[in-house]
Amino acid sequence: GGTGKDEIPSVTKALANLKREGDFIVLGMPIEAGSHPYSTADHDRAKKLLDYALKTWPINPRRVYLWGRGEGATMSHQFGTENKTQIAAMITYSWGSERWPSNADDSQPDLYLVIGLADYPDTHVPLVRRVYQAAKKAQMNVIYREVPGLKGATGGALTNDDAVNWAISSRHKTRALSAPEQAIVAKYDAPASTQAICPDASLFASLELVGGTQAGKVMPNLLAAGTDASRVLAARVTGRANFGTEADTALAAKLTDASADVRKEALGALGRAANWRNQAAQAALIAFATNATADAAERALAVEAIGVAVKYQIGGAVDTGGYQDPPLFQALVTLLGDADAALRAKAFTILKPAMASNYDATQSPASQRAAIAAWQDWVKTLKG
Numbered sequence: 112g113g114t115g116k117d118e119i120p121s122v123t124k125a126l127a128n129l130k131r132e133g134d135f136i137v138l139g140m141p142i143e144a145g146s147h148p149y150s151t152a153d154h155d156r157a158k159k160l161l162d163y164a165l166k167t168w169p170i171n172p173r174r175v176y177l178w179g180r181g182e183g184a185t186m187s188h189q190f191g192t193e194n195k196t197q198i199a200a201m202i203t204y205s206w207g208s209e210r211w212p213s214n215a216d217d218s219q220p221d222l223y224l225v226i227g228l229a230d231y232p233d234t235h236v237p238l239v240r241r242v243y244q245a246a247k248k249a250q251m252n253v254i255y256r257e258v259p260g261l262k263g264a265t266g267g268a269l270t271n272d273d274a275v276n277w278a279i280s281s282r283h284k285t286r287a288l289s290a291p292e293q294a295i296v297a298k299y300d301a302p303a304s305t306q307a308i309c310p311d312a313s314l315f316a317s318l319e320l321v322g323g324t325q326a327g328k329v330m331p332n333l334l335a336a337g338t339d340a341s342r343v344l345a346a347r348v349t350g351r352a353n354f355g356t357e358a359d360t361a362l363a364a365k366l367t368d369a370s371a372d373v374r375k376e377a378l379g380a381l382g383r384a385a386n387w388r389n390q391a392a393q394a395a396l397i398a399f400a401t402n403a404t405a406d407a408a409e410r411a412l413a414v415e416a417i418g419v420a421v422k423y424q425i426g427g428a429v430d431t432g433g434y435q436d437p438p439l440f441q442a443l444v445t446l447l448g449d450a451d452a453a454l455r456a457k458a459f460t461i462l463k464p465a466m467a468s469n470y471d472a473t474q475s476p477a478s479q480r481a482a483i484a485a486w487q488d489w490v491k492t493l494k495g
Contacts, residue, residue: 115139121265122178125275135279136168142182149186157190161197173199173283173323177220180204180265188242191220199283202274204265205230207242211249218285221252223274227261228427235263240431247432254388255435257427270423277387281353282323292321296329305332310340315348327354331361339370346373350380356391359384363395366409374409382416386423388436393420397442400454407451414454417442418461425465429492434465437493444486448476462486 119139126132140160142149164170175198179187184203191198192212198220205226212219224246226239243255254277256270265271288296295317299305308314318326318333333345342365349362362384365377378399384392399405400413417439427433434440446458447470456472466489470482 114141125271176278177201181206200278200281209245214250223254225256230263257433259426299329302332306337308336308341315344319348322352324355327358330358334361342373343376346376350383359389359391378412382419385420414457434493437495444490
């Protein structure tokens with residue numbers, strides 16, 4: 112019963128909040144009048160609409176994204192996977208498909224899946240939880256959010272900006288670069304060519320625009336640039352784009368950079384990458400935050416970065432995947448027993464909304480054993 116214009120404002124408002132208004136074409140497509148569920152005719156119309164859009168506007172074909180709610184979520188899942196050569200990423204709310212093709216070869220578009228916990232708790236919530244489990248089983252790359260208090264409409268969803276930012280930072284995994292994109296990336300294929308790079312913001316902006324793993328393969332070279340300022344910019348850009356594991360692994364290596372400014376930028380960038388579930392970024396933050404021999408101020412930045420990564424997970428259900436990344440929470444629980452009181456306080460501030468607790472970060476860990484044990488029991492219940 113909905114129309115495309117019901118959902119368009121959620122997307123355009125998020126783009127405006129991200130200061131990307133005017134950079135994208137946003138099209139809404141209602142299903143055929145009287146059709147429920149949607150039909151193969153709606154798939155055909157969607158293909159025609161996409162073909163028209165690509166011919167009419169200067170759209171990068173590596174940057175085509177789907178947004179759907181309810182029946183539109185199911186259609187997005189099925190249309191996106193059936194047309195995986197054209198779709199880079201999918202954002203869906205409140206419903207979806209329990210049937211997924213295998214993504215063992217990582218060729219399917221990635222998915223940002225959201226359910227409001229106040230959205231028909233007896234039907235929509237359990238269905239979307241099953242969708243998540245089915246997508247995981249098929250090895251889909253999924254960011255999953257359970258949002259307390261959110262009903263069906265997406266207009267007020269706190270995840271909108273994060274979801275849209277994730278999508279527009281993503282690029283199609285297998286589509287070839289255009290000739291101009293290839294020319295930009297080719298300049299930095301050789302490590303030696305990057306050593307003398309000056310901190311030129313336009314250079315990094317062009318690489319960010321290319322984006323994806325195709326540009327990500329040269330980011331290790333750029334992160335090794337000869338000047339501190341260049342490495343700072345490279346780290347910043349790496350954290351704004353989904354460049355992939357190769358780039359984020361190189362970013363993690365910057366935590367031992369000689370420059371404190373580079374290390375600081377890398378920690379913040381890793382938080383954003385960890386929020387988008389890059390496993391290399393998450394592992395690097397966990398190792399750094401829990402390393403008692405590392406600099407205390409930088410460990411604090413790592414804890415804050417973990418806080419960024421878990422922000423939209425806290426509030427979900429522990430037994431249904433709402434807390435999608437248990438290792439991040441385990442790191443925070445471990446820090447409750449750290450010798451540094453400031454780190455204990457930061458970790459507890461992040462964890463506190465998840466469970467009632469009488470833990471007191473100002474007291475010695477030895478005097479807080481019972482409270483810490485309760486958190487240790489809690490983290491064992493997280494299903495991921």
